[in-house]
Amino acid sequence: APSKPVLLTGASGNLGRHLAKTLAEKGWTLRLTDIAPFPDPLPAGATFVKADINDGVALLRQAEGCAAILHFGGVSTDQPFETVIGPNLRGLYHVYEAARREGARVVFASSNHSIGFHERPKGNEAKLDYDCAFRPDSYYGLSKAYGELMGRMYWDKHGVENVNLRIGSCFPKPIDRRMLSTWLSYADLTRLVERCVVAIHAGHAVIWACSNNPASYWGKDHRDRIDWTPLDSAEPWRSEVEAITADPVSERYQGGGYTTSEYSRKT
Numbered sequence: 001a002p003s004k005p006v007l008l009t010g011a012s013g014n015l016g017r018h019l020a021k022t023l024a025e026k027g028w029t030l031r032l033t034d035i036a037p038f039p040d041p042l043p044a045g046a047t048f049v050k051a052d053i054n055d056g057v058a059l060l061r062q063a064e065g066c067a068a069i070l071h072f073g074g075v076s077t078d079q080p081f082e083t084v085i086g087p088n089l090r091g092l093y094h095v096y097e098a099a100r101r102e103g104a105r106v107v108f109a110s111s112n113h114s115i116g117f118h119e120r121p122k123g124n125e126a127k128l129d130y131d132c133a134f135r136p137d138s139y140y141g142l143s144k145a146y147g148e149l150m151g152r153m154y155w156d157k158h159g160v161e162n163v164n165l166r167i168g169s170c171f172p173k174p175i176d177r178r179m180l181s182t183w184l185s186y187a188d189l190t191r192l193v194e195r196c197v198v199a200i201h202a203g204h205a206v207i208w209a210c211s212n213n214p215a216s217y218w219g220k221d222h223r224d225r226i227d228w229t230p231l232d233s234a235e236p237w238r239s240e241v242e243a244i245t246a247d248p249v250s251e252r253y254q255g256g257g258y259t260t261s262e263y264s265r266k267t
């Protein structure tokens with residue numbers, strides 16, 4: 001376990017709750033925070049503070065003495081512009097300022113929606129590497145691209161290390177054909193976040209956060225730097241979910257349904 005505490009934002013969200021439980025089981029000292037109350041019994045060694053990530057002073061106080069900030073807070077789905085910008089742009093800035101002051105590493109829950117308008121590879125077509133162009137599919141995806149670029153700047157300018165997890169679909173199990181490519185198991189997520197924090201060197205890193213899915217859309221990233229290998233696979237669910245598909249536009253692009261919400265392109 002890390003020798004210093006680790007701060008987790010978004011602790012009351014789906015992924016936050018899972019990380020709080022499993023990292024505490026590994027003996028980590030966690031500081032949990034969220035704007036919503038923590039719905040579970042508090043894990044051993046953890047404290048919880050109810051706060052808004054837009055409260056920069058509260059965040060600085062919570063980050064004091066921390067080795068890392070696991071930033072899983074903010075808007076996590078496709079929402080209107082005005083809903084996204086407060087938590088995902090200003091809140092993110094407060095996270096990075098706190099990390100800069102503490103010399104803490106940031107693990108950022110980015111998303112496949114920062115690149116969602118790349119087409120899905122067909123047959124033997126090349127998979128997408130980490131240094132592909134951002135092609136956000138929503139204001140939400142755009143905020144995640146901004147978050148990754150924030151990390152780029154804080155590394156270049158201030159030496160704040162950060163690992164940007166382009167999370168595919170992290171749910172208990174895959175529920176449609178797209179998730180045969182994008183699914184990330186909860187167990188692989190915990191192992192990934194653990195490596196992000198304990199790895200000696202991170203710099204500015206980008207990781208395609210999906211399980212070891214043969215149908216994955218994604219290729220090169222920085223997993224060797226942090227020594228992470230996903231162990232699970234979506235393939236056992238293939239026969240159950242492969243017939244579950246969406247409209248033709250959603251099926252063309254990696255971001256799926258996020259690409260077509262409010263879609264008005266004619267050609």
Ligand code: 15L
Nearest residue numbers: 076077111112113168169170
């Ligand atoms: C995300 O970024 C969302 O947080 C999650 O709810 C899923 O929609 C996921 O992407 C996905 O693309 O499946």
